[in-house]
Amino acid sequence: MDRSDIQDEADFRSTTHVQGAASFSKFMTVLQIIADTPGTLDIAQLTKRAPFPRGTVYRLVSALIAEGLVIQSGESGTFRLGPRLLQLAAKAWEDSDLRSIARDFLVSLRDATDETVHLAVPSNNRMVYIDKLVGSNRVQMKTSIGAQVELHSTSVGKAWLSGLPDQRLVEVIKTLDLRRHTDKTFTTPESLLEELKRTREQGFAFDDEENEPDIRCLGSPIFNRFREPVGAVSVSMPVYRHDVRSHELCARLVRQTAQQISTELSRMV
Template identity: 45%
Template sequence: MHVLQLVADATEPLNIGALVKASGYPRPTVHRIVAALVAERLLAEGERGALLALGPRLIQLASRSWGRSDLRLAAVDELKRLRDLTGETVHLAVPNGKAMVYIEKLESPSAVRMASRIGTSVALHATAVGKAYMAALEPAVLGPLLQGLPLPRYTGNTLVKLPELRKQLQVTRDRGWSVDAEEHEAGIFCYGAVIRGSRGLPVAAISVSTLMFRQKADPEGAYVAPLLQACRVISGRIAETPSLSAADIL
């Protein structure tokens, strides 16, 4: 279970060496555990078995659970409306340690599809959902999180220095929405905003993702305005529904 959790918490695929180091288990033990998990389709091997990620069976099981979750049920109608208004792919993500996890994805009607999928863990510092979530945290919570946050580079635009990230989080906090300007994946531009629970604390985030070549001339009007409206509606729905507001979803 520990090895599976390490893979789940990682923001990118791991290899056997990384798992040996992170788990503290002997290499033969890790090989046996990985082989068993791959056989059950709980882990998936990349090319030549070099990299490991969550397997299709685990993602299917998680998707069934998320599909019935209160948060997704509270959000799904607005997510569909947002997708239809913008014509772009919409993601709903929740925090999971030092990452965000997609629990819903509604594809753009465009023929071009994005590689993201439900169950994927993505970096806090390089995604619109991650930055929207962090910017909404109380300083006493955000400070310790940033101090221990890994900042791997995904593209030439990724923010890999803490002062730069802090500055962008302040901008995000001031204006109420975040941007991923090809920071996680080249050619993809995302806008994000946070969903709050009944106590005003962030519980999730939504992003609208568009390909750079088809981004509209007025992105704030085309993407940000409907995104913020969707987040307000979902946050209000959470606050007004006893079964949702009691525990702030998470």
């Protein structure tokens, strides 16, 4: 390869890099808008939010759907993150420091309760499960790593919210769609704030069939070395296996587990 060929290749790589970066930036912009407003915007609303011509937005969304990074509701026409993106994220979470640090503590919690244990982190006003361990009982929760759950109706969500400073907590709650899942779901900012006050006082959140019938969960927040909530751990069980004794046991153990993980996490530089 002579000098001119080398220069031509360098020019090509430089041009391709710039063009590719610009295209990638557009994809990421649209993807971020969808991630920030899952299940909320249809194509007309999305074109108003995105800083690109209508035709460009259509092409970007079509490509994202084709790659499984975005899905569109057949009923409302709104968009949310797709399964492929969640699968890619799950791969990253498998190697995450939090997941690695928490694993042994989660195993101990699972063994002590013989119930389903979850580790979750916040993502776009939701919680995402990054680890799950199940007990020996035949009846278990039908959840999976990578699944997203709402903040206001789950123990991991309420636990994480309870760890936020007051001002930040109010700001986050204002952005939430407090949808009713059962007749026990907290659907007003006032009732949710009162519940989170109790959560702070007792050191754990209690999901009393608020997200789905016949399931109860207890969760506690995990903090980094700056005392910022970075996730939550929970124990889940069907109602028929939940009583005063199991409640007290799980509450004590989930608090202890979250504290142990927080301590280990705070040692990281």
